[in-house]
């Protein structure tokens with residue numbers, strides 16, 4: 446198999462994207478040929494919206510703070526694309542402020558696989 450040089454502009458662009466509400470997973474096939482699979486409840490823990498970021502920072506300052514909600518109970522009830530650059534989830538608690546930029550999702554994948 447030929448190892449074609451990767452086009453750096455394509456590695457944050459999904460060629461194919463599937464959200465399974467039943468399985469609570471997000472699968473992305475990237476245009477550079479690699480693929481990622483995310484557990485949606487785990488994505489909630491890295492929700493990029495300002496509210497969740499502040500909440501995570503507060504948690505770090507006070508680790509004994511009681512969790513407001515059980516993270517394992519978070520489920521995605523709806524998902525929609527935002528333009529060509531991001532995906533937005535609606536969670537079972539009504540939260541939908543997080544816009545998951547594909548560059549963020551790609552970064553999470555690369556961090557998880559150590560391919561940075």
Ligand SMILES: [Zn+2]
Pocket residue numbers: 492493494495496497498540542543
């Ligand atoms: Zn959020």
